[in-house]
Amino acid sequence: MKPISGFSRACIAAFGALALVSAASAGSKFTGDGHVKINRNADGTGLAIAYLGMVYNGDGTKEYLGCQKSGKDQVFCHARTESEDRVTCTASSSYLALSVASISPDSRLIFTFNAKGVCTGISVQHSSEYEDKQ
Amino acid sequence: MNSRSIKCLASRLAATAAFATMVAMPLVSAAGPRYGEPNVSIFTDSTGAGYAMGTLGGTRDSADLIQRLSCLVSRNETTSSSGAKTRTASVTCSARDTARKTVSCTTTSDAMANALSGVSNDSLLEFHFDAAGKCTDVIVYESTSLERKS
Numbered sequence: 408m409k410p411i412s413g414f415s416r417a418c419i420a421a422f423g424a425l426a427l428v429s430a431a432s433a434g435s436k437f438t439g440d441g442h443v444k445i446n447r448n449a450d451g452t453g454l455a456i457a458y459l460g461m462v463y464n465g466d467g468t469k470e471y472l473g474c475q476k477s478g479k480d481q482v483f484c485h486a487r488t489e490s491e492d493r494v495t496c497t498a499s500s501s502y503l504a505l506s507v508a509s510i511s512p513d514s515r516l517i518f519t520f521n522a523k524g525v526c527t528g529i530s531v532q533h534s535s536e537y538e539d540k541q
Numbered sequence: 542m543n544s545r546s547i548k549c550l551a552s553r554l555a556a557t558a559a560f561a562t563m564v565a566m567p568l569v570s571a572a573g574p575r576y577g578e579p580n581v582s583i584f585t586d587s588t589g590a591g592y593a594m595g596t597l598g599g600t601r602d603s604a605d606l607i608q609r610l611s612c613l614v615s616r617n618e619t620t621s622s623s624g625a626k627t628r629t630a631s632v633t634c635s636a637r638d639t640a641r642k643t644v645s646c647t648t649t650s651d652a653m654a655n656a657l658s659g660v661s662n663d664s665l666l667e668f669h670f671d672a673a674g675k676c677t678d679v680i681v682y683e684s685t686s687l688e689r690k691s
Contacts, residue, residue, distance in 0.1 A: 535600035
């Protein structure tokens with residue numbers, strides 16, 4: 408049987424379901440360690456990762472992680488852990504700038520860097536399991 | 542965006558507007574109208590192809606501990622000694638509904654990755670996949686009617 412389409416589902420949802428959503432505080436949640444982490448390899452490459460909402464809402468006082476892009480596609484990312492390990496990277500890349508544009512306050516953000524401090528990758532994950540900044 | 546996506550998105554806009562004016566407004570005093578199906582819905586045919594949809598806020602705020610909805614976009618760029626750039630994108634989306642049915646898909650399509658650039662903390666996500674688990678379309682919807690994450 409052909410599955411009901413998104414079109415039909417949306418109509419059913421809108422017209423049929425008087426679903427006035429209650430903001431219960433359940434729902435599957437990510438319960439792992441959302442702190443800033445920096446992993447370095449022997450060749451100087453590495454990555455930094457954090458859950459932006461969890462870090463913001465957490466009890467850390469030193470850690471942060473963020474990325475920016477400019478109108479000239481200059482990308483900059485930096486991170487600091489609670490133990491004050493730091494890393495920064497830069498890139499001139501319209502491609503990586505696209506990823507910076509997709510970051511939201513509740514994202515899981517990872518950036519990778521090479522031994523020269525050049526940003527080589529940016530991963531952004533959006534999930535219902537990640538908490539928002541409060 | 543293909544015609545089906547446009548149709549789906551347009552239908553959602555129309556449905557939300559109609560919902561606001563015809564149904565919800567008289568019943569809600571201190572809030573705007575809300576999209577009626579915020580939780581994860583998964584549909585597959587006999588081949589395993591299908592689609593999943595839900596809102597990030599509504600799924601997180603749902604009354605169970607089972608549902609989840611997620612999309613990951615990764616972009617990598619390396620430059621060779623000659624200056625040549627190699628770019629790769631990857632997209633992975635996954636969903637689990639209240640019946641614990643789980644689906645996921647992946648793609649290396651730049652177009653799919655770009656489509657997810659507009660995702661925010663409370664977006665509605667819909668992703669389509671074929672029988673091999675390849676993402677064939679991704680739709681992002683934003684509206685006043687979508688609830689925020691609690």
